[in-house]
Amino acid sequence: MLLYVDAQYVSPYAMSVFVALKEKGIAFDMQTVDLEAGGQHAPGFAAQSSTQRVPTLVDGDLCLTESSAITEYLDEVYPGTPLYPYEPKLKARARQVQAWLRSDLLPIRQERSSLVVFYGPSEAPLSAAAQAAANKLFAAAQALLAEDAEHLCGTWSLADVDLAMMLHRLILNGDPVPPRLRAYAERQWQHPAVQAWVRRERPPL
């Protein structure tokens, strides 16, 4: 199996698929695509990746993009650690969180890009729009995460990885995060497969 990721190893969506493959115990190679140089639009890659994005997974004759589609596929087809809850309402919650984190909270994703997480903090304070997005993130996460719960959906799932990543955009930049969410995110960050991604060597920017 072959996973295409960004050349800086900072894509949260590449990280999510990386964690999924590790948890499934699937052997895979990684190749990097230099997004800054437009590598995602290069003819060779674009012929494989119909949406010209990373992550892209190649599994035999299947070439798949969009991280949540990839990880749902892996969970359906491969044995190993479940990546999503089995119970439909809990699984729905995991999917809700994944879809939400990919389509909302844009000011956080812009002002606290994943470079902040893996290469070091930004100097700029959050804009009013980003602070409003952070407040919305905190309210939703606190509503979804039961008091004292270790996981969003009963058992560990990829939604925990993705939510921990979103919270770490703020935590690692020194922005205030409610203590309960901070403790949750820092526990999730210690997950061995997450740490395998976090600690990898990265090229200079």
Place this chain on the structure above:
Amino acid sequence: MLLYVDAQYVSPYAMSVFVALKEKGIAFDMQTVDLEAGGQHAPGFAAQSSTQRVPTLVDGDLCLTESSAITEYLDEVYPGTPLYPYEPKLKARARQVQAWLRSDLLPIRQERSSLVVFYGPSEAPLSAAAQAAANKLFAAAQALLAEDAEHLCGTWSLADVDLAMMLHRLILNGDPVPPRLRAYAERQWQHPAVQAWVRRERPPL
């Protein structure tokens, strides 16, 4: 069951859930949320909808947001027309298309908002960025849709509804669309549940 949608009935994501409920033969009520007036942040709605977005579905004690999470849940739990293919690789393709249309092609979504689809065309030509996004949309759709295929994933799925909606942002505005894609999208647009959404009475803007 209760579905919250936007007050203008223009959200492509609300439309996708509406079609899903119709195809499943589920009886449901609709309530509108006035997004222009900030109704999604009103305390009553926000208490139910943790991410403060439409569509939000209430099914007994479950309150769920994010259209693709909602429709996956409906497909898992309710009988009726399948909303997604059964075969994992085809299902993966449907999920890829849904996730992609929700997270990419932003210039099209901005310059050809869904108001263009349901209230009438925009006067402004596409910017260079939006034309580039349109070209990417056409390339990917042509790669994913086999020659002469009626559907993206073997049989009808919600991915067809969502892709037809994205293409109609351009078609209904008079922007050029490759004939094969245009014919595909216009066929999909005739789907009875899609037409039930398209033809509903809308309040003045």
